[in-house]
Structure formats: C-alpha cells, structure tokens
Amino acid sequence: MGQRRQPxxxxxxxxxxxxxxxxxxxxxxxxxxxxxxxxxxxxxxYLRSLVGDDAEDVASDAWLEIAxxxxxxxxxxxxxRGWTATIARHRAxxxxxxQRVRPRSSALEQDLLDLPGPHATHDEAMESLSTERxxxxxxxxxxxxxxxxxxxxxxxxDGPAAAxxxxxxxxxxxxxxxxxxxxxxxxxxxxxxxxxxxxxEASRTLGESK
Amino acid sequence: xxxxLSGDGVRGRRRAHPDGALSGPWDALDDAGLEMLLATALRGxxxxxxxxxxxxxxxxxxxxxxxxxARTRRRDDWRVREERRVGRPVKTTLGVLxxxxxxxxxxxxxxxxxxxxxxxxxxxxxxxPSTVAPHRPRGESSxxxxxxxxxxxxxxxxxxxxxxRAYEQVxxxxxxxxxxxxxxxxSAAHGEDKVVAYCSEQLARATERSTPSHSAATDGxxxxxxxxxxxxxxxxxSDGSSQGSDGRGSTSGGQGGAGKGSGGKGK
Numbered sequence: 001m002g003q004r005r006q007p008x009x010x011x012x013x014x015x016x017x018x019x020x021x022x023x024x025x026x027x028x029x030x031x032x033x034x035x036x037x038x039x040x041x042x043x044x045x046y047l048r049s050l051v052g053d054d055a056e057d058v059a060s061d062a063w064l065e066i067a068x069x070x071x072x073x074x075x076x077x078x079x080x081r082g083w084t085a086t087i088a089r090h091r092a093x094x095x096x097x098x099q100r101v102r103p104r105s106s107a108l109e110q111d112l113l114d115l116p117g118p119h120a121t122h123d124e125a126m127e128s129l130s131t132e133r134x135x136x137x138x139x140x141x142x143x144x145x146x147x148x149x150x151x152x153x154x155x156x157x158d159g160p161a162a163a164x165x166x167x168x169x170x171x172x173x174x175x176x177x178x179x180x181x182x183x184x185x186x187x188x189x190x191x192x193x194x195x196x197x198x199x200x201e202a203s204r205t206l207g208e209s210k
Numbered sequence: 211x212x213x214x215l216s217g218d219g220v221r222g223r224r225r226a227h228p229d230g231a232l233s234g235p236w237d238a239l240d241d242a243g244l245e246m247l248l249a250t251a252l253r254g255x256x257x258x259x260x261x262x263x264x265x266x267x268x269x270x271x272x273x274x275x276x277x278x279x280a281r282t283r284r285r286d287d288w289r290v291r292e293e294r295r296v297g298r299p300v301k302t303t304l305g306v307l308x309x310x311x312x313x314x315x316x317x318x319x320x321x322x323x324x325x326x327x328x329x330x331x332x333x334x335x336x337x338x339p340s341t342v343a344p345h346r347p348r349g350e351s352s353x354x355x356x357x358x359x360x361x362x363x364x365x366x367x368x369x370x371x372x373x374x375r376a377y378e379q380v381x382x383x384x385x386x387x388x389x390x391x392x393x394x395x396x397s398a399a400h401g402e403d404k405v406v407a408y409c410s411e412q413l414a415r416a417t418e419r420s421t422p423s424h425s426a427a428t429d430g431x432x433x434x435x436x437x438x439x440x441x442x443x444x445x446x447x448s449d450g451s452s453q454g455s456d457g458r459g460s461t462s463g464g465q466g467g468a469g470k471g472s473g474g475k476g477k
Contacts, residue, residue: 025278029266029270032265032269033262033265036262040261042253045249045252048252056261059261060261060265064264066265067265067266067268067269067271068268069272069280069286070278071278071280072280072286073282073288074282074286074287074289075290078288079288080288083286129247129248130251131252134248134251135251149248153245154253156249161288181245184244185244
C-alpha cells in the first residue's frame with residue numbers, strides 16, 4: 001500500500017541528519033543549519049500543541065540550548081531527534097510553568113490559519129486537514145496521548161525514543177499513542193460521516209475541507 | 211517506523227459501523243494514512259529564516275568559546291544501547307579496580323589489627339563480609355574483626371588511626387574525606403572541630419604503639435592506611451560500579467585483602 005510508506009518520510013532524513021550533526025560537531029556551521037532545517041518542522045509542530053502561539057519562541061530558546069550543548073550529544077540522526085525533542089519539551093514545560101497556563105487552554109485561533117496546500121499527490125481521496133483543525137483535535141486528547149502521538153508522528157521518533165523523551169515506559173507510550181490515534185481517527189471518521197458531536201467551529205472547518 | 215502504532219484498531223472500529231455511515235473522505239483512512247495526515251498538517255509550516263540565523267549564531271558562539279568540548283551527560287547519550295556499552299568497559303574496569311582496592315583496603319585494615327601470622331585464616335574469613343557490604347559503617351566491620359584482634363588493642367583504635375591517616379592524607383591534597391569516614395571521625399572526636407586534635411592524638415598513640423612492637427604491625431597498618439585514604443577519595447566515584455558488580459568487586463576485594471595480609475606477614 002502506498003500509504004504505508006508515507007509516514008516514513010519524517011524519518012527518511014535520519015541518515016542525512018546524522019551526517020549533518022556529526023559535521024556540525026566538528027565545527028561545520030552549514031551542517032548545523034542543515035540539521036536545523038531537518039528537525040525544526042517537527043519540533044515546531046510538537047511545540048505548537050504544547051504551548052500554542054509561543055511555539056516559535058520556545059523553539060528558539062530550545063535551539064539556543066541545542067546549539068550550546070551540541071558537543072555533549074552522542075548518537076545518530078534518530079537520536080538527535082530524541083535529544084532535541086527532550087530539550088524542546090523541557091523548554092515548553094518551563095514556559096508553561098512560568099505562564100501557569102494549562103497546555104490545552106492556551107489560545108490556538110491566531111496565527112495557525114495557514115492551511116497546508118492540497119496534498120492530492122499523497123494518496124487517493126485523502127483530503128488535507130487544516131493545521132488549525134489538526135491542532136484542535138490533538139489538543140482534545142489527554143495530554144499523554146497527545147504527546148505520544150506527536151512525538152511518534154510529527155517529530156518522527158520511534159517508540160523507545162518517544163518513551164525516553166516523556167520519561168515513561170515504552171509500553172505506556174505505545175498504548176497512549178495507539179489510543180490517541182484511535183481517538184483521532186474516530187473523531188475524523190465521525191465528523192466526516194455525520195457531523196455529530198462536534199462544535200460549530202469544527203463543522204465549519206470540516207465543511208471547508210470536504 | 212519499527213512498529214505499527216495502532217495495528218488494525220482503526221479499521222476494526224470502522225468495521226463496527228457497517229451501515230456505511232463512514233463513507234466520508236476519511237473513510238479510506240487507516241492508521242498510516244492518519245499519521246501522514248497529521249504529520250502534514252502539524253509539521254512546521256513556514257520557515258523562519260531569522261530563527262535559523264539565531265540558532266546558527268548561537269552555534270558559532272558555542273563552538274568558538276569551546277562549549278562544544280563539554281562532557282556528555284547521561285541525558286545527552288542517545289546511542290542505542292549496544293553502542294553505548296562499547297564505551298563502558300574502561301569505566302567499568304576502572305570502577306571494579308577502585309572497588310577492589312577500596313574494599314581490599316578495608317579488609318586489610320580489619321586484618322591488620324590481627325597482626326600475627328596465625329590470624330591469616332581468620333583474616334580471610336573476615337575480609338569477606340566486609341567486602342560484600344561496602345556501605346556498612348566502619349564500626350561494624352571493626353566489630354567483625356574485633357574477635358580476631360588482640361584484646362589489648364581494640365579495633366576502634368585501629369580504625370581511628372586508619373581514618374585519621376586517611377584524613378591527613380586527603381586533607382593535605384585539598385580533598386574531602388568521604389562522608390562515611392568523616393562522620394565516623396566526627397562522632398569519634400565528639401565534634402567536627404575536634405577532629406584535628408583527635409587525629410593528632412590518635413596518630414601519636416599509634417606511633418607509640420608501633421615502635422616497641424614488631425614491625426609487621428606497622429607495615430600492615432601503613433598499607434591499610436594508604437588504602438583507606440583511597441577509600442576516602444574514591445568511594446564516591448566507585449560506589450555506583452561497585453554496586454553494579456557486587457560479585458566481582460567482592461571477589462577481587464577478598465583477594466586483595468588476602469594478598470596484602472600475607473605480604474604484611476612476610477616481613
């Protein structure tokens with residue numbers, strides 16, 4: 001199935017990433033920029049659902065720390081994803097602590113309206129899901145499920161790495177990701193079929209994407 | 211991805227709605243499709259060139275200031291487990307070595323009080339319990355050797371002497387004694403500020419004792435003192451590994467103790 005291959009795209013750059021990190025550790029700043037470009041989109045997606053609009057600021061802080069501590073890091077491309085995700089997560093949690101804002105209560109309307117372009121190339125009848133709507137759906141999940149899904153799917157970590165980032169057992173994280181995805185699929189499926197139990201805003205979004 | 215996240219969970223649920231209620235655009239969605247959809251929707255978006263520049267600038271500063279030579283902490287080590295092990299043997303070996311030296315020293319300190327050659331067998335017996343329990347307070351291990359020690363020469367005096375020598379030696383190098391030994395000394399001296407006085411007294415007594423008696427005892431204690439000093443310096447470092455390798459640590463500790471004990475006897 002063509003679909004099976006698709007999610008791997010997130011990790012497809014791991015080899016390249018590992019090489020870039022190694023060169024950056026030898027002092028090559030262009031290589032560091034390459035690593036940045038590979039990792040940043042996933043980090044930002046993850047951070048957005050944790051801290052909403054402040055994601056870019058938090059990511060910026062995280063990158064300062066990553067840049068500073070790069071020499072300490074040991075591992076390959078996949079490891080670098082995990083390491084950076086851990087740093088980003090700590091920054092996000094610090095941020096939330098400072099703000100005393102619960103992760104899912106922060107505003108998510110603004111700034112997130114940039115819809116991704118149509119992805120008809122990806123597969124059959126799959127329609128694009130707006131960033132806004134996707135974020136909203138993910139934020140409806142319990143926090144552990146949301147994080148597990150994001151780390152696996154958006155950041156591109158494997159199970160053990162996601163577990164290490166979250167400081168939990170791999171089994172627990174696998175279960176959380178499974179439940180989270182199931183719930184998301186359910187929400188999407190239900191909405192697609194009957195618009196049942198969704199907010200007005202959600203229906204509107206769905207109407208757009210149909 | 212190594213493992214499928216949701217298996218057939220998603221499809222299974224969909225099959226539970228056979229009435230075709232799910233004929234919307236999401237109908238074709240399986241777990242992989244959903245993951246793709248989410249990844250596409252949530253990843254990144256617009257790239258901010260300024261943010262990248264700031265990150266690269268921070269990288270440059272760190273590189274030029276030598277920050278990149280900082281040591282790898284545990285949380286920075288993301289190598290897969292097999293790779294990580296490759297880096298360990300040296301550390302582990304050193305840890306075991308320190309542990310055996312340390313424990314050997316304790317054993318010798320215990321044996322040393324026995325002094326005469328007839329105690330060699332006993333010494334071996336004593337060395338073992340004190341090595342398998344490296345965290346046991348010194349008082350206890352001295353009790354275990356008190357049985358075989360000379361009655362006129364209580365083991366606590368010996369211990370005090372050993373600790374004091376360790377203290378002197380370590381202090382002169384500007385290092386701190388490990389907490390167990392330090393607490394021992396503080397309680398023995400009845401106060402932190404009295405340790406120095408206590409120790410000078412103890413060491414003076416030890417010199418008195420050793421002068422008239424046979425030189426073997428002096429040698430034995432001298433030996434053990436050195437090792438006890440090592441205890442002070444190294445126990446903090448070697449604690450972790452000595453716990454991890456109890457079996458090996460205790461074995462080599464026992465050997466070390468026996469070996470040194472007989473060395474003292476030979477003289």
